[in-house]
Amino acid sequence: MRISTLFYIALFGVGICAHAQNKQLLYDFSEIPQALNINPGAEVDFKWYTSIPALSGISFQAGSSGISAFDLFANDGVDFNTKFRERVLGGMTTKDELSGTYQLELLNVGFRSQDPSVFYSFGIYNEGDAIGYWFQDYALLAIDGNADQLNRRFDLGDLKTRGEMMNVFHFGVNKQLNRKLTVGGRAKIYSSVFDFNSTRNKGFFVTRPGQNNILSSTFNADMQWRTSGINALKDAESEGNIGSTVLKRGLFGGNLGLGVDLGFTYKVNNQTVFTASILDLGFVYHSNDVENYTLKGDVTTEGVEVILPGALADPNRDFWQDLVDDIESIVPFENNFNSYIAFRPTKLNASLRYNWGEQVPRSADCDCGPNVTSNNRLSKFTNGVGAQLYMINRPRGPQSALTAFYLRRIGNIMTVKTTYTVDKFSLSNIGFGLNLQAGPLNMYFLADNLLAYRNVANSRYASFQLGLNIISWGKN
Amino acid sequence: MKRYIQRLFVAILCSVVLFSCVEDLDFTQYDELEATPSYEASILYLEAPENVINLVNNNSDVFSQNFNFDAFSEDVFADRVIEGTITYIVENTTSKELEITIEFLDESGNITDTEVFFIEEAPTANIQREIAYGDAGRSIDIIKTLSTIRVTARNLGDNTSESNLNDPMITVKSSGKFRVRLK
Numbered sequence: 178m179r180i181s182t183l184f185y186i187a188l189f190g191v192g193i194c195a196h197a198q199n200k201q202l203l204y205d206f207s208e209i210p211q212a213l214n215i216n217p218g219a220e221v222d223f224k225w226y227t228s229i230p231a232l233s234g235i236s237f238q239a240g241s242s243g244i245s246a247f248d249l250f251a252n253d254g255v256d257f258n259t260k261f262r263e264r265v266l267g268g269m270t271t272k273d274e275l276s277g278t279y280q281l282e283l284l285n286v287g288f289r290s291q292d293p294s295v296f297y298s299f300g301i302y303n304e305g306d307a308i309g310y311w312f313q314d315y316a317l318l319a320i321d322g323n324a325d326q327l328n329r330r331f332d333l334g335d336l337k338t339r340g341e342m343m344n345v346f347h348f349g350v351n352k353q354l355n356r357k358l359t360v361g362g363r364a365k366i367y368s369s370v371f372d373f374n375s376t377r378n379k380g381f382f383v384t385r386p387g388q389n390n391i392l393s394s395t396f397n398a399d400m401q402w403r404t405s406g407i408n409a410l411k412d413a414e415s416e417g418n419i420g421s422t423v424l425k426r427g428l429f430g431g432n433l434g435l436g437v438d439l440g441f442t443y444k445v446n447n448q449t450v451f452t453a454s455i456l457d458l459g460f461v462y463h464s465n466d467v468e469n470y471t472l473k474g475d476v477t478t479e480g481v482e483v484i485l486p487g488a489l490a491d492p493n494r495d496f497w498q499d500l501v502d503d504i505e506s507i508v509p510f511e512n513n514f515n516s517y518i519a520f521r522p523t524k525l526n527a528s529l530r531y532n533w534g535e536q537v538p539r540s541a542d543c544d545c546g547p548n549v550t551s552n553n554r555l556s557k558f559t560n561g562v563g564a565q566l567y568m569i570n571r572p573r574g575p576q577s578a579l580t581a582f583y584l585r586r587i588g589n590i591m592t593v594k595t596t597y598t599v600d601k602f603s604l605s606n607i608g609f610g611l612n613l614q615a616g617p618l619n620m621y622f623l624a625d626n627l628l629a630y631r632n633v634a635n636s637r638y639a640s641f642q643l644g645l646n647i648i649s650w651g652k653n
Numbered sequence: 654m655k656r657y658i659q660r661l662f663v664a665i666l667c668s669v670v671l672f673s674c675v676e677d678l679d680f681t682q683y684d685e686l687e688a689t690p691s692y693e694a695s696i697l698y699l700e701a702p703e704n705v706i707n708l709v710n711n712n713s714d715v716f717s718q719n720f721n722f723d724a725f726s727e728d729v730f731a732d733r734v735i736e737g738t739i740t741y742i743v744e745n746t747t748s749k750e751l752e753i754t755i756e757f758l759d760e761s762g763n764i765t766d767t768e769v770f771f772i773e774e775a776p777t778a779n780i781q782r783e784i785a786y787g788d789a790g791r792s793i794d795i796i797k798t799l800s801t802i803r804v805t806a807r808n809l810g811d812n813t814s815e816s817n818l819n820d821p822m823i824t825v826k827s828s829g830k831f832r833v834r835l836k
Contacts, residue, residue, distance in 0.1 A: 250678040257682040322690030324830050390695035391742060391828040480695030480828070481720060483804075486705050489718075497721045 199567045200236065201580040201596050202610040202623040203642055205452055205528045207557075208592045209612055209621050210287055210646050213298055215526060216454035217349045217361030218440030221287070221296050224651030226619075228285035228300070233644030236280045244269060266320060269311045271335050272573060276308040282644070283344075289651070296351040298363075303427065306522065307340030310573060323384050330381040333398055337572045339374035341519070343367050343461070344427035349438070359442040367434035369461045370426040371406030372519055376572040390479035398508055402470040403517050405432055405463035434461030436521055448558065450530045457521040464516035474508030523570045530563035530584075537586050559586045565596075576600070590614050598625075619646040686836055689735060693830035696739065697722070699804055703747040703821040707812045715751075717805040719758070726760070730833065731797040736787025737831030743770045745778035746821045749810025753825060758801040766795045771809075772823070775816050787832075796831070 205219065206212045210226040211233070212219050248264050249257075280302050287298035314331040323331070349363030380398035387393040406426055413422035425431075436459020442452045481496045488494070536556040561584040568577045578600035586592045591613055598606040603626070610623035625640040701716055709715045725731060743753055750773050757766040772778045787793045806823060815821065 246678060250680050250682055252677045252679040257685040258687055261686055318690065319835055320688050320690055322692045322832075324691035324693040384693065387695055387698075387826075389700070389824075389826070390698040391740060391826045392693060392695045394694050478695070479698055481697045481722065483697070483699045483718070483720065485699075485701040485716060489716075492718075495721045497723060 199569070199578050199598070200623075200642065201565055201567060201578065201582070201598055202594055202608045202625065204526050204565055204567075205530060205563075206584070206592070206594055206610060206612065206621075208586075208614070209619070209644070210285065210298075210648065211282075211621075211642075211644060213287065213349065213351065213361070214285075214302075214347075214363075214438075215456060215524075216440040216442070216452055217298075217351055217363040217438050218359050218442050218454060219351070219361065219452065220353075220359055220442050221351055222650065223287060223289070223296070224649045225288040226286070226646050226648040228282050229645040229647070230283055231281065233282050233285065233646055235282070235644060236642040237278075237640060244273075262320070266313075266316060269313065271310055271313050271332075271337075273311040274308055275311075278304070278306040280304045285646075294353040297349065298351070299348040301344060301346050303342070303344050305340075305342040307338075308571065309338035309340075310335070312336050318382070323382070326384065328383065328385055330383045333380035333382065333400060334378045336378050336400070337376050339376055339519075339572060341372040341461075342370040342423075344370070347438075357444045361440050363438035365436040365438065365457070365459060367436060367459065367461050367521070368427050368429050369406065369432040369434065369463065370423050371404075371410055372432070372461065372463055373402070373404045373407060374519060375400070375402040377401060387479040389482060393477055393479050395475075395477040396504075396508060397475040398472045400472040403463070403467070403519075404469065405465065405467045405517075407466075408468055409466045432461055432463045432465050434519075434521070435459050440526075448532045450532065451528070452530070453527040454525070456524040456526070458523050460518050460520045462516065462518050467514050467516060468512055469515060469517070470510070470512050472508060472510050476504050476507040478504060525568040526565065528563055528565040530561050532558035532561045534559035537589060557586060560584070594623075596625075614648070617647050617649055619648045620644070688835040689832050690835065691737075691830055691832045693828060696724075696827040696829050697802060697804070697825070698827070699825040701806060701823050703749075703815055706747060706749065706751070706806075706808055706823070707815070709808060710812055713808065715806040715808050717803065720802045720804065722799060722802045725796050725799045725829075730831075733833040733835065734793060734796060735832045735834055736785070736789065736793060737796065737829060738783045738785050738790070739827060739829050741768065741770070741780070741782045741784070742826040743772050743778075743780045744824045744826075745772045746775045746816055746818045747823060748774050748814040748816040748821065749808055749812075750774055751823055752807040752809055753823070754803075754805040754807070755825070755827075756803040756805070757795055757799050758803060759798040760800040762801070764803075765798060766791060774810065775818055775821065
């Protein structure tokens with residue numbers, strides 16, 4: 178089986194969705210230090226924490242909004258070509274996508290300043306993200322062709338894809354301004370390993386009745402494919418040192434960028450909390466190992482045209498080669514090495530939470546029990562319910578998801594959170610998160626779309642996050 | 654307590670694994686996917702006005718020209734083509750009967766296919782003909798080895814008369830529709 182075959186099967190086999198990067202279970206889960214990474218203005222009561230490198234902040238999400246592996250590869254006796262035609266060609270649209278993202282923390286440390294209202298955090302994580310929208314008209318051209326489709330425009334803009342891998346170095350500051358408001362910001366340096374994107378393609382291919390000849394074929398293209406780091410990885414693969422190349426490019430040896438996260442938590446009253454954050458407001462400037470490809474022009478042809486008597490002027494004229502040369506000069510396929518800027522997929526999170534029930538004494542070494550009103554760090558309620566909004570900027574425009582959640586604290590050792598998320602891809606996404614605290618050892622496991630585990634192959638979305646941290650509240 | 658929590662953690666992970674199901678999938682079905690699209694486009698357009706035809710004696714070749722045409726013999730096409738048709742439309746608005754011969758030649762100059770059109774003078778002169786290649790027609794190898802198209806026009810009438818129609822001429826139009834196997 179060829180690599181391309183395995184690639185597509187792997188993508189479909191993963192099962193899964195378009196709200197990739199939505200971490201609705203982790204968001205506003207203040208017992209978990211990694212929640213600071215998706216809201217730098219989250220409430221935090223740790224003295225310090227450190228994650229276990231490579232065993233924390235692990236997240237993986239992948240999805241196919243239009244089809245699942247089961248839809249195509251179920252052993253159901255239906256002819257595969259029939260399934261492909263009905264469920265892929267007939268069932269998917271250009272808004273459907275295949276996407277995946279992962280994060281792996283390499284370092285994540287946080288500590289409280291001498292000013293107890295200020296908390297610093299910093300770290301490094303590796304992130305990969307890719308998205309490709311269903312290229313409907315390209316697929317139709319490949320499966321059906323253009324025959325008997327006069328005047329049908331095949332949209333070249335259906336090719337929309339992007340992907341990247343990078344290390345992110347970050348430093349965040351969280352400050353509790355008063356008992357109502359906590360704000361935070363996180364500066365980021367992106368060190369890109371590789372990047373590819375082709376998201377602004379325009380053009381069409383159409384066959385019409387000809388003016389002179391029977392048919393007229395028009396190709397109008399304004400297409401671009403930009404890459405950085407790909408050639409370096411290809412060279413490294415052939416030289417057998419791909420690991421060191423990835424490491425080098427991820428440690429400032431590739432392309433660099435800057436970004437910022439901002440967030441806040443605002444207590445509307447003693448029991449109601451509003452939070453919001455905006456993440457990855459930034460860009461990467463690609464100038465190292467860049468190679469771009471372009472196809473731009475507008476040409477119409479009716480085949481080889483021979484009009485007498487003029488055509489007889491040069492008996493040795495090669496009409497076919499002239500036609501080929503004309504088309505290639507009008508619609509040239511070229512490459513260049515121009516630098517480019519790639520903006521990061523910016524994410525927006527917001528939540529409104531209502532707390533009630535008993536107040537659990539905080540682990541923090543502070544005077545912040547249930548009856549304290551003057552201290553900034555009040556104890557937490559045992560129950561929380563609310564709603565979250567998530568939006569991400571994608572090549573075909575913003576995508577959003579709405580989540581309802583319930584959070585329950587069981588003493589200071591266990592917190593569970595369950596979510597129900599709706600978006601245009603799923604109406605049955607139920608997630609469950611568990612956070613356990615055993616002394617200083619913190620463990621969490623968050624899994625999404627649990628109903629899909631009845632038949633994982635039929636799932637269009639899967640994600641999980643897990644991690645191990647050491648946390649101190651400064652108690653003796 | 655720490656051990657209890659660790660066990661609970663493991664138990665949850667095991668539960669997810671044990672109680673999740675994966676229906677039987679057969680990824681080898683991908684090998685059954687067939688992609689055999691049909692593509693169509695114009696091939697050759699030839700136009701000769703009556704005044705050019707009148708320059709040549711009757712029963713002589715008005716025109717005979719070889720046109721290099723490598724589109725079908727390119728590997729990307731020749732290795733994949735399964736079957737297809739070539740459509741010709743010959744229109745004659747001149748005042749004389751004409752004979753149009755279209756020959757396909759391979760790279761060695763061998764004639765592999767010949768199509769002859771006898772076309773009457775205007776106003777009734779219009780021929781449309783579809784030639785099939787592949788299982789339902791002539792050998793597809795004719796298409797795969799096509800390197801040159803030779804078009805010959807012969808005047809079967811006089812060389813003095815002129816049609817009353819506006820801009821009288823003989824035109825040969827052609828297009829191809831071929832099914833190819835991409836997978």
